[in-house]
Amino acid sequence: MEKSILIIGACGQIGTELTLALRETYGNDSVIASDIREGNENLMESGPFEILDATDYDALEEVVAYYEISEVYLMAAMLSATAEKFPMRAWNLNMNSLFNVLNLAKEKKIDKIFWPSSIAVFGPNTPKENTPQSTIMEPSTVYGISKQSGERWCDYYFHKFGVDVRSIRYPGLISWKTMPGGGTTDYAVEIYHKALAEKSYTCFLKADTELPMMFMDDAIKATLQLMDTDAENVKVRSSYNLSAMNFTPSQMAESIQKHITDFKISYEPDFRQAIADSWPSSINDQEARRDWGWKADFDLEKTTKEMLENLAP
Numbered sequence: 001m002e003k004s005i006l007i008i009g010a011c012g013q014i015g016t017e018l019t020l021a022l023r024e025t026y027g028n029d030s031v032i033a034s035d036i037r038e039g040n041e042n043l044m045e046s047g048p049f050e051i052l053d054a055t056d057y058d059a060l061e062e063v064v065a066y067y068e069i070s071e072v073y074l075m076a077a078m079l080s081a082t083a084e085k086f087p088m089r090a091w092n093l094n095m096n097s098l099f100n101v102l103n104l105a106k107e108k109k110i111d112k113i114f115w116p117s118s119i120a121v122f123g124p125n126t127p128k129e130n131t132p133q134s135t136i137m138e139p140s141t142v143y144g145i146s147k148q149s150g151e152r153w154c155d156y157y158f159h160k161f162g163v164d165v166r167s168i169r170y171p172g173l174i175s176w177k178t179m180p181g182g183g184t185t186d187y188a189v190e191i192y193h194k195a196l197a198e199k200s201y202t203c204f205l206k207a208d209t210e211l212p213m214m215f216m217d218d219a220i221k222a223t224l225q226l227m228d229t230d231a232e233n234v235k236v237r238s239s240y241n242l243s244a245m246n247f248t249p250s251q252m253a254e255s256i257q258k259h260i261t262d263f264k265i266s267y268e269p270d271f272r273q274a275i276a277d278s279w280p281s282s283i284n285d286q287e288a289r290r291d292w293g294w295k296a297d298f299d300l301e302k303t304t305k306e307m308l309e310n311l312a313p
């Protein structure tokens, strides 16, 4: 039978590019985009779209039955900075949407799930450098707590009910097609927009805050690769560590200055500094490399070139 794929949260930063990539692979009509609001023109015009609140089980079940969906990518979530402001709303969205999708698979209404986790599952007591797959996980943010709980539930549904759920701990993601919203790593996208528009940027993190990051093409490649591999290769059913590059805001500014020589950066750390300080600065992703052949293509220099070229007016 042909695949029929539902993307929940299709209008967000990852969802938009993932939908377009999946449509290119499986055909426009086989990939149903959904969100609580409409997305950009590219996304809306390239295939079917449904307004859908993923916390509403009945509405979700109806869409799944109507389109005979076999795979769900659940990309809807409230990210770290916004979740600190609305803890209960974040918990409700991040957890109930996951339970709804896991339960659809448990009831055999869908076959396969992708659910994104994050480096936010780690906390201040986690080893900061080269953070291993399995280690101390004591997240100190609302978002991190929801992602860590989500990982435990994914692992539980796999072992208890045989649900084929697959997941990646995304680092900060850098893209030019859609803006991120409400994350702590968002500075790494905003900086390019401001560099081109104003030749200056005031960063909300300190100059030397090193975080794991990834260019969106790599994130999409990893997601499709993990979803494509045979089930027996997926040895980690909580979520895979994934790494591409690590840098600080000042290193990022230097890479921009190679193209825009008069670009200036200043620093005004806000509440997001504490979130960033609780996360790892680099990630060990040997399990993803071993199990399904993961390897990143983009480093900081290549990312900067790609971002500036595509965002330039």
Ligand code: AKB
Pocket (backbone or CB within 6 Å): 079, 080, 081, 117, 118, 119, 120, 143, 170, 171, 172, 173, 182, 183, 184, 185, 186
């Ligand atoms: C955030 O900053 O909240 C996200 C993430 C690292 O999961 N980009």
